[in-house]
Amino acid sequence: MRRPSRGSGVLLAALALPAALALAATPKPARAGDDAAPAPHAPRLTRSAGELTLTVPAGRTTPGYQLRVTTGQLALTTRRSGTTVLATPAGDTGALRFRTAGAWQHATRVTHWTWRNGALTLTAATTAPGATVQARITPAADRYQLDWQVEGAAPDRLGLAYDLKSAGHWYGHGEAQTPDGGPGTAQPWPLDSGQVVHPGFGPASYYMIDPFWYTSAATGLRVDTGQVMDVAINQGKDGLGRFDIESADAYKATVFVESTPLDVYRDYVGVVGKPAKSDASYRQYAEPVWNSWAQFYTHVDQAKLLDYAQDLHDAGITGHALQLDDKWESDYGNMTFDAKAYPDPKAMSDRIHALGFDFGLWVTLWINLDSDQYRYAADHGYLLRDAADTARPCTVTWWNGTAGIVDLGNPDAKAWYEGRLKSLMSAYGVDGLKFDTRFFDERCAPHAGYRPTDYQRLGAQLADEYDLQGVGIRVHWDAAAHRAGFVTRQVDKGTGWNSLRASVTQNLAISTIGYPFVATDMIGGSSGQPAPTKDVLVRWAQSAALMPLMYASTSPVDTTDPTTGKKVVYDAQTTALYREAIARHARLAPYLWDQVQHTLKTGDPIMRPLFFDFPHDRATYTIGDEWMLGPAVLAAPQLTDAPTRSIHLPPGTWYDVARGRTIKGGTTLKSYATPLGTTPVFVDLKAPGADKALRALR
Template sequence: MSRTAGGLALTVPPSGNAPGYVVDVTTAQLELSTRRSGTSVLATAAGDTGALRFRLGGSWQHATRVTGWTWRGGTLTLTADTTADGATVEARLTPSADRYSLDWNVKGAVPDRLGLAYDLKSAGHWYGHGEAETPQGGPGTDQPWPLDSGEVVHPSFSPSSYDMIDPFWYTSSATGLRVDTGHVMDVSINGGMDGIGRFDIESADPYKATVFVESTPLEVYRDYVGIVGKPARSDATYEQYAKPVWNSWAQFYTHVDQARLLDYAQDLHDNGLSGHTLQLDDKWESDYGNMTFDAKAYPDPRAMSDKIHQLGFDFGLWVTLWINLDSDQYRYAADHGYLLKDAGDTTKPCTVTWWNGTAGIVDLGNPEAKAWYVGRLGKLMSSYDIDGLKFDTRFFDDKCAPHEGYQPTDYQRLGAELADRFDLQGVGIRVHWDSTAHRAGFVTRQVDKGTGWNSLRASVTQNLAISTIGYPFVTTDMIGGSSSEPPPSKQVLVRWAQSAALQPLMYSSTSPVDTIDVTTGKKVTYDRQTIDLYRKAIARHERLAPYIWDQVRQTVKTGDPIMRPLFFDFPRDTAAYTITDEWMLGPAVLAALQLTDRATRTVHLPPGIWYDVNHGTVIHGPRTLPAYPAPLGVTPAFVNLRAQGAAKALRALRGADDPVPLALKTPSP
């Protein structure tokens, strides 16, 4: 700890694998700048924005001049004036080898929000966050990568959000920010293209954050996973990684019945479109929450289940904890205290409006309510030979009050514990923010996407975002998208299937045989090439399954993501930090899928010796291929010949009977 011309410098020397760093504290107006090897790698916002900011009486205030400081017990404590009369800030910085904690609070006033603000460009590019709400349509049709390349305006960034999110961000300068809170946040990253990152908490509780300082972004990610936990196992089985699950939602939406579902299953079977499971999604219940089949639409659900099994599929069902007010089970659940209570009036059930009406939510914090719900699920599954479930909707809502003894964040854990009792059939579940969700090893599916090119591209960058906040078993939204839009074009559907084939799991719905245009009610038929190319994508993914399963087992050991940005493996390759349409699948496979309607694309290869799967050539990187041919039938993929698993990946991508290239047999120099 030392004085400088502008204030104070807190120095942490290098040790072990930690690079060391310096935190400079400006005292004229409280600001923090982190340096590594003499270079600034993260700095708070300056000027009127304020670094440590709070909202009081509807107006934003911030810390100004540092009025005192102490260094005691390994903690630097700072006091500062603020722009609000009578209010001061006390901040505490506690350093360790590769990070420092920053917690602070306001004295002399009771604000309703506390926040940190950063100068985005001080750290290079920003990543993390998870599914991002944006003015351009995110997360459904937009997911900026890196985050600062677009705008993120996410005012209800919450543990109970339906978005897959965590309060963790990392940067190209190998710094990171974790905010330790269970409260709702208001996050803005480059909102209005202002170059500022604002991370505000809707609470007057002390603001607690951790700033990581490492040598590479991957090490920052590992630091974060060291806190929240890595998967203890994979919830999905080998077969669920190897083959797609087929779900009825984008194929029919709610216009589904027994005859349509069986015709769908028969078409898939007859056209060699394999899968491990066929799931009946929304609109099978007589009313939402009844857990009984609509007798008119499903005259014999057990016979339907038997036929699906005969065709070689497991049978799955969509379920929710939300019980609509018109369900015959709502009154029973309300009278027995099985529903979450209203936060404003705990004498009555909390009601929430969703895409299917108005509902109450089963309170998983109430052991009797949980037992009642699980018992009903068990009876449903045994009666109709149902193999697994797709849990949808949230387990909590911010309008509701948690059960006595619980906090809102506990419902992520309670939901994860509930879901962990059932086979989720490779479509996973949307729980986040809690270490139980990280450690459970669930497959994570994205929020619904549209059916156009922009959603296909967003599905890729969104998986990169989700997998690098600690949820490594990712799948896109249903191949081809949904969101009640016209069906995807042939090109979008095929490209999406090709893209998913080089990701950990495939989540299918729109049939490449034919589908229904929900906007017109008319049947849409695809051509034979669509079927053949989709089937080819499934076959490629199945051949890759042994390699992918190796990555699953490695992730259980290390926590590292399977699908990840190029710069995780090649941190010194500066071009890799802004690439939006390439990714690594484990250490050996680089996917460079065509995500537009063009027949060529630019491919960037990082340093290494790469085998071009399509052309059978060896390329020494780094190298940029400016007009790589990628017509509809071509899936650009490259194998890093010096990476672990290269031989297995190469056999899968080329075909088992193709000879291994000489370059792979040649030992490294």
């Protein structure tokens, strides 16, 4: 993954222009010869009063496009086939923005330009006295590179702004912070249908995010940075997308221009890389993993965990693994069991194995200050250093106290941590791990020779050595995270209908920024709200059964309400319907495994929005409660407490599994009845894999 250097000398040299020319009162035209006849299909530049136009002809597999640069007030408009598909905003916002001395400024009139060697370079005046913007635009067949920076001022932020409507609807981003509870209880789909207000959008974030956005007009934006961003999409319903970098380093962006959103996604994956393998095994796709967190939160012990496992087993609720989550250690970072709560961890592990589950443990690289290992780690230099004072360890506050973080950039620290981890696994028969928390924090300084973004790669490399048991890991932003092929689990969700709906749209967002092996948060939610109702729990299981993997915690037999401490007992129908959902997912496993293999070849997501497969069906671009599971299965489960729902079927011939009938597509089924035992799902009879999907779903 390309990253900007700390210094800007190379870009300055490349963009430097003679001072006299930069001060010209009007844009200086290119020299004679710069507009020499281009080779066939090569980009060409034309100029007219107040405008420069870059034209990239269509190719065999590319649609071609025009980029219009307005010179009187610098603005960028991308057009394809005579239609605008992306444009910077008019007015005072400015296309190329920067903040200096606490105030936002922007580029204004273009004062000089040249067109040489396939690149358009620009100098523009700005609203800041004495400051100019130096920019270079380099067109290619299906994209253009936009690199720019500020001279004559000392900005602390650089930003791009776009008029959202110019490109239709916006997607991508990953888990989005929103004013109405996102990402825990809300995830707008498309992004512009709500508001995204996401400061701290960066490579050390706990959220699964990448600086990539794409649109219904088949354009896309990738910001190539290792710095923290401040992203706002339709904030205050202003109709703008603002993508700001908290740094004065050169702003480097790629704008993709394609025929369909899927083509844009494939271009992006061509840059960041597709998975080299799947971290999860066939069995982990076929059966759910059970994790103790939402069932008990931190009120868990050996007896409770074994009772949990026994109840699942006796109810015929299958799973490939049972994981003990947070609150098993004597102190965070000790890697020793709390002797009072777990008098015989080896016997506990043996019993879980006897019930047919693998045994897993929750672990973290964060060592609390009161851990008996903290002082040892600090004294040996095994912890990340403080960014403001590298003479001392960095301390960070998290949901379990104050901690230091094991420095994976230090080979000795990594060896020490892994040695303790492997001893723990060997002693207690631990089959796999759930790595939680982050591998870096912006308050810390990276190890010598490393950058903050490198810790995504270091974390991915560490986790890749262990069985993650189908719950994956939360690494992002770096190419290593894309190529490792981890399962991606979502941030904690609430236990209501809004979180169930957010779990669907969030998976669509995560899987279409290059992380195709997705699971929702724990079925039923896990953020400490009242226990899920019967209907939410069942509908969530039915929904997850039509996704690549199932990640479970709340038992459909009984659970504990964390807000009251009282036991909640579900009825026999809850257990039966949950069991049916698991069985349906297991029958789909051969079809799902085929999709995994296809993804390893192409990088295409398994769970994806309908418009990836049906780009010409405009109705699909705002549907967030249906999705394609591979090319043949359309999932439309009920995600509300209503007795019916509307279902849109794109063009094609579809088999309605619930009603046993064939339907011609290009239609919307209104008031489709959805009693609790019914999960609407359809098979595209002419799609690859249709026969295998039909056998599974019937």
